[in-house]
Amino acid sequence: GENVEQHPSTLSVQEGDSAVIKCTYSDSASNYFPWYKQELGKRPQLIIDIRSNVGEKKDQRIAVTLNKTAKHFSLHITETQPEDSAVYFCAAHMDSNYQLIWGAGTKLIIKP
């Protein structure tokens, strides 16, 4: 079945620097790739998503890129701020089983 691997598990960056989180998926039929942010003790919330017919999508300081050939997609956060500290989850969706398959999460730490 589909498998999503997410790296790194923990990422520590200096405030103002960029952060990149990468996910790889196994099923080439996957066609939808969302990213969720979960602050400590809170619920996950969608921050950006991308569909398989698009290579890149941006929303202010965050962007997602998709490489269908290599079967990986990445979250890019520029000019990181303290409020970016959270756990970030990637996921991939396959039409064949109508489910999202989730990565294990990346804890992003922004150092002042």
Place this chain on the structure above:
Amino acid sequence: DAEITQSPRHKITETGRQVTLACHQTWNHNNMFWYRQDLGHGLRLIHYSYGVQDTNKGEVSDGYSVSRSNTEDLPLTLESAASSQTSVYFCASSKTGYTGELFFGEGSRLTVL
């Protein structure tokens, strides 16, 4: 404002007891999901429903059941709680269609002693 609420937010129970976690959404979404979240495993799907009277098993459904008698509610029942079911449980909903934003509840922390 539309929302999705879970209750109880915290529960401690004993092994072997039946436990029901409630999930209520006012988005009028057809799709509802139950996930459990454990350190190192991310979010794992327990059960899901695409409409009234529809329920489906997810990847970790053993020991859990759900029922969908109306659009708003999807209660999750642990028939005989086990220590391995100690976890944080999230309910979520989404509009029709198989892709799109999931709206999560605040989570229910369950401890099985």
